[in-house]
Amino acid sequence: MSDTKITALANGPLMAEGTIHVTKPDGTTEIKENKTFLCRCGHSANKPYCDGAHKKNNFVG
Secondary structure, three states, rough: OOEEOOOOOOOOEEEOOOOOEEOOOOEEEEEEEEEEEOHHHHHHOOOOOOOOOOHHHHOOO
């Protein structure tokens, strides 16, 4: 199993580096490779992934 690194970006999303398995509320799963950006502001229209909404909503985190 490869290592996965999670970094909270200043006033932005969580950046996951490595292979991650994302399980959605309906039970389906996706495997993401390399870099994946996960929403932590709550405003993304593409949750759980970041769509940049944190910028226009002035997210501070």
